[in-house]
Structure formats: structure tokens, C-alpha cells
Amino acid sequence: MMTQSKANFMLLIVTIFWGSSYLFMKMGLTVIPEFTLIALRFGIAFILAGTLFFRRLLHAGFKTIQYAFYLGTILFFVFISITFGIKTTTASNAGFLVSLTVIFVPLLLALYLKRMPEKRILFGISFALIGIGFLTLHHQFIISFGDFLCIIGALFYAIHIIVTGKLTKDVDSISLGILQLGFAGAWGLLFSLIVEKPQLPSTLDSWVAVLGLGVFCSAFGFVVQTIAQKYTTPTHTGLLFSLEPVFAAFFAFAFAGEMLTAKGYLGASLVLIGVLTAEVDVKKFLLKKEACKTNQGCEMTK
Template sequence: MKPLKADLLIFFVTICWGSSYLFMKMGLGTLGEFNLVALRFGLAFIVAAALFHRRLRHLNRKTFYYAMLLGLLLFLVFTAITFGLKTTSTSNAGFLVSLTVVFVPLISSFIYKKKIENKIFISILLALVGIAFLTIKLPFTFAIGDFLCMAAACFYAIHILVVGSAAQKVDTLNLGILQLGFAGVYGLIFSIIFETPVFPSTTDGWVAILALSLVCSALGFIIQVVAQKYTSPTKTGLIFSMEPVFAAMFGYWFADEIMDSNALIGAALVLLSIVVATVNVNISRRSRVKTTPTS
């Protein structure tokens, strides 16, 4: 797979995840937080495993280990987000969770002792300013929910980096499927301990769960794991920074939420950050070509 195709697939996943905020609001109306996580990832695993059951016959210990770790990280990400939304605004949550775009290169540079490229640094700044314009509504104050959403961003950055490493060592499709199953198991365990697991009792609840399970989870996370093998973790994080842009679009289309001038500026800046990160322009090389005398 070419890097451009991988980036486009991750871009498609970002669109799917942008719609998830709308469906999560619908689902949390009748389900507990752990219950929602359990159903979302449990059903996604069942569907994906049924479709690719022959592939799952070829499992090894390393794939199982990575899937356990990635499933735990997914569980922590979505648990932190759902509980965080109880004590912070949607705008604050959208901005703070999108800090994944900052955590990925920072954690990566710390682990691998690599210097952040200038264009990536500029892209991070553009993405942060854009996300701020798009999501922050003054006054901007911190609550427990704010810290939980920042924790979710950190967990997801680690998830992206672990996927980037694991995708080079194990079967990516099996890994993508198994991580869903483990996330669902963790959610079910905590739902049994702290809640009463139930199925949705309304049509809206079922629509939300099926959309979250089939589109946002089964399709989204499997594509992410497969495609990320052919692109970099930092670029993946930057593309995922467009999630609040699509979340705003779905809010406009289905919840009558109007984007003001600040939101439009933010969306444009986030899009620009992706262009800066993905377009390769070697100015120094062009300069050398023009100035080198011919013999």
C-alpha cells in the first residue's frame, strides 16, 4: 500500500470518528459509561471476528499480547472521555482530546530520541490554533473532566505509537480485531462491577450502538491498524486532529449546530496543518539544482 492511500484511509476513519460524538450522546441517554464501551467494542469484535474468522485461526502470542495492550488503551481512552464529559463542556473536551496531535510527536521524540521536523512542528502549531478556534468557548477553565480528557489524549497518543510499532511485527488485521474484543471485555468487567449491564431500550439507543460498533469501531479501528503500517505515527496523529472538524460538520447537519466565524477559521487552519504535514517540498535541493553549474 502506498503512503498516500494509507493517509486517505486514515482520513476516512477520522470522518467516521467525527460522527461518533453525535452517536455517543444518543447512547449515553440510556446506557452507563462502561456499558456503552462494552457494547460498542463487544459488538464490533463479534462482527469483525465473524467476517474474518479464518484469518483469526493464525494467531500467535505476540499478536495476543499487543491486542491486550491496545484494547486496554482503547478502554482507557473512551472511559476517560465519557466520564470527562460529565464535568466539562463539549468544546473543552474536543480541544483537550485533540491534544493527541501534540502528544504523539512529543512522546515519540522522547522514546526514540528523535528531533521533531520543522514542518511537523509548524503543523502542530497550526493544528493547535485551529482546534482552539474551532472548539474553545470562553471562559476556558479547568475541571476534573478537563484533566480526564487530557489523559484520554495521552492514552490515545500512546495507542497510536504502539500500533505503529506492532504493525511492523504482527498481522495487522488480527491485531485490529482482537483489540476490539479486549476493549469490550474490559468494559464488561467494569460494567458488571459498577453498573448493571443492559441492552439499549430505545430505537435511538440501538442506532447509536450499531453505528458506534459497526462504523466507528469495527471498520474504523481495523482500517487504522492496517493503514498505519504504511504511514508514520506523527502523520496519523495530525490527520486525526481533523476529528473535531468533522464533529462540527455532523453537528451542523444533524443537530442544527451553526459554525460561527471562529469555527470556520479553526477548520481552515486544521486543514492547512494537514497539507503542511503531508506535502514534501525540498527547497534546498531545488536551490542546489538551479545554482550548480553545468560542465
């Protein structure tokens, strides 16, 4: 039986795998072209996840396939930006910059609804912007192209999250999630055939990178996320996912010897504070706790 604790633990494992993805991309890109890496990553993920849930896919209707095409296309743009960006920035930087997704989501929703964001969102944006400056700006006060692409990737990922929330209401979410992986991989293969010379991994490191990205970061990550989020709260999910850049920095340090400068660590800390500020509604949390003390609304916190 799935409990909230088990669901949270599963999401923590997903977050760890996603934190490792930046290192895997760095490893893979030393041998494999960018579009080919995207094609292999999502192609492997689609085959594995599709095999596991093939009965669901057999019953996927036209609407599910149509929605999956939209989401897979947006996901492709997400990973074009991140994959090309990580070639000219560090895995640590990429992890913290992509975490800005958490801030972009409520900001885009506020723009769409034509209303001012909540104060905590504005505070989070302020912290994050200052952090980005410390993390990415150098002596010339020019942000590198790789860092810029990772920020664009975070923006596309925020769009993907918002669109996913709207499209999953009328279709089977697992089928939708798996099919979007297939479309993202298909786009990668198409562009690989047009602008690259497709090739399989030729070294042990590149095989480890491709299998790590395809099996653990994509197939396992996206499917388990879909299942686990049914049994936990959005607040817990957001908090766990905010740890992704921390794990990205850890893996980059442990296996690639990447180290941020003192200014970089300060910037990374401010970005993380900004993300947490935007994600956690402290006032709402305290009100729930107070309701529990008076035996009212305790079920909201379960």
C-alpha cells in the same frame, strides 16, 4: 486491485465515521452508562470483525494475544477518557481536542528519544495550545473537566499509536487489531458489572448510537484502517485523519444543533492549523517534488 487512490478514499470514509462517533457517544450516553457503552461498542466490533477474519484469529499465537491485551487495555483508557469527557463538553469540542493526538505522538517520541522536537512540531504545539485556550477557557479561565478528559484521551491515543507501531512488526496486524477490540470490550464489561447496572439500549436513538459506534466507527474503522494504510503513505493518512474534528463539528451542527461561539471557531481553527503544521513536512514535500522534476526519486511520492 487496491490503489493508493482507493486506499485514500477508504481512509476518508473511516475519518467520516470517526467524526460521527462523538455525536453517537452523546446520543448513547443519554440512556446507557459509560462503561456499558464502551462494552457494547467494542463487543459488537469484536464479534463482527472476528467473524469476518475468524481464520486469521484461529492462527493467532500467544504473542499476538499478549500484545492485543496491552493495546486493548490502552484503548480502554482512551475511550474511558473520551466517553466520560464528552458527557460534560460538546461533540465539536471533543473532536478538536482529541485531534491533538497528532501533536502528542511526535512530542512523546521526542521525549522518549531525549531530543528536541522539530521546529514544525513546536510551531504546531504553539498554535494548538492557543487554540485550546480559545476553545475551552471561559470567563474564569478554568478548563472544564470534560475538555480536560478529552485532552487526556488524546494523550492515551498517542501512546496507543506509538505502542501499536512497535508491536505490529512481529505479529499479524489484522489479528492484533481485532483482538484488541475484544480486550477493550472485556474491560468495559468488567467495570460495567462492578460499578454500573448493565443494560441494553432502550430507545431508537440509543440503538442507532450503539450500532453506529460498534459497526461503522469500530469494526469497519479499525479493520479498514489496517488494510488501507498498507497502500498509501503516512503523510496522506495523517492528513486525512486530521479532518476528523471537521466532520465531528459538521455532524454536531447538522444533527444536534451545536454551534461554537466566534471565540470557539477561532480556537478550533488554530487547533486544526496546529495539527496540520505538526503533520505536514512542507520542506520534505517540496524536496520530493523537485526530485521528481529532475526524474529522481519520483517513486517516493507515489
